[in-house]
Amino acid sequence: MIFVTGGAGFIGSNFVLNRLAHADEAIVVIDKLTYAGNRENLASVEHDPRLHFSHTDICDGAAIAALFVAHKPRAIVHFAAESHVDRSILGPGEFIRTNVNGTFELLEAARKYWSELPEAERATFRFLHVSTDEVYGSLGADDAPFSETTAYAPNSPYSASKAASDHLVRAYHHTYGLPTLTTNCSNNYGPYQFPEKLIPLMIQNALDGKPLPVYGDGLNVRDWLYVLDHCRAIERVLEAGTPGEVYNVGGKNEIRNIDVVTVLCGILDELRPRAGGRYSDLITYVKDRPGHDRRYAIDPTKIERELDWRPAETFETGIRRTVAWYLENRGWVDRVRDGSYREWIDRQYGERA
Known part of the structure; x- marks a missing residue:
């Protein structure tokens, strides 16, 4: 039995689906079901007897402790987080609550549970914390990619809250001996991503x-990682990672935002031609967001060398799979884009036009 917090979200649900497809182990999904958590993401496995769902807020320490007592997990994979930079700029409080306080409550419950396990089970227990490359700040054009020893320099309320949670996880290992693992990933993309992030937003706006x-000028650079490659990396870290260690997970795909959008337009021109013009005609530059980091890049040498993980998808193959999924699942998109989501998009980008 393992716990997966945030297992109804984008990366978490992909992890759950992938894990159930090839590992015979029960999973308890713990999710508050905020705007980006969607049980429909798990619809294909909702009747699988190995899947248990708990509608629980990770900030509720008593409820989390009760889940440990009831299910006795051998590991926790902690995805649950508020994760959108723009939302953190407009309302940072929820990011502090979930990412910092929630991680603290989860660590406290895990520590108490782990400390009372028999010695053999204590030795194999793991707490895997999923974080982001944004904790490292911004890179210049000629700077070396982020490594596990790069100093933290978060530049948004979101990345600051994730940095704080990373430090808590580290402290619980060094102070209490809790066998923690941390992964810091680059920008994920793929199926089930909530359509406020760059790639699904562009696909849906183009089709609409x-x-x-x-x-800004569209020249901000991100390292893109296909979500299932990320899930496989997390599984490798869970299986073979050294407690107390950090593993950076990147796709080796540094691409400017404007080039990502241009590639998407080209694929859509091919697969779903637009009447009256090309999709690139719809590109509109808007006012840059505050504190927009210029470049992210991950050096995944450590996880490649120590755990023999490498991404299976190139950006070219992964982005085609992603576009195809969104074209085939427009009903899913329509159902998650409720009134509050449309209000958010109008507020965020309408004011910047």
């Missing part, structure tokens, strides 16, 4: 004939 809003 709406402007494709690109921040």
Whole structure:
């Protein structure tokens, strides 16, 4: 039995689906079901007897402790987080609550549970904390990619809250001996991503004939990682990672935002031609967001060398799989884009036009 917090979200649900497909182990999904958590992501496995769902807030320490007592997990994979930088700028409080306080409550419950396990089970227990490359700050054009020893320099309320949670996880290992693992990943993309992030937002706006809003000059660089490659990396760390260690997970795909949007437009021109023009005609530059980091890049040498993990997808193959999934699942998109989501998009990008 393992716990997966945030297992109804984008990366978490992909991890759960992938894990159930090839590992015969029960999973308890713990999810508050905020705007980005969607049980429909797990619809294909909802009747699988190995899957248990708990509608629980990780900030509720008593409820989390009760889940440990009831299910006795051998490991925790902690995805649950508020994760959108733009939302953190407009409302940082929820990011502190979930990412910092929630991680603290989870660590406290795990520590108490772990400390009372028999010695053999204590030795094999793991707490895997999933974090982000944004904790390292921003890179210049010629700077070396982030490594596990790069100093933290978060530049948004989101990345600051994740940095704080990383430090808590580290402290619980060094102070209490809790066998923790931390992964810091680059930008994920793929199926089930909530359509406020760059790639699904551009796909849906293009199909709807709406402007494709690109921040600033569009030259901000991100390292793109296909979500299932990330899930496989997490499984390797869970299986073979050394407690107390950090593993950076990157796709080796540094691409400028404007080039990502241009590639998407080209694929859509091919697969779903637009009447009256090309999708790139919809590209619109909007006012940049505050504190927008210029470049992220991950050096995954450590996880490649120590755990023999490498991404299976190139950006070219992964982005085609992603576009195809969104074209085939427009009903899913329509159902998650409720009134509050449309209000958010209008507020965020309408003011920047």
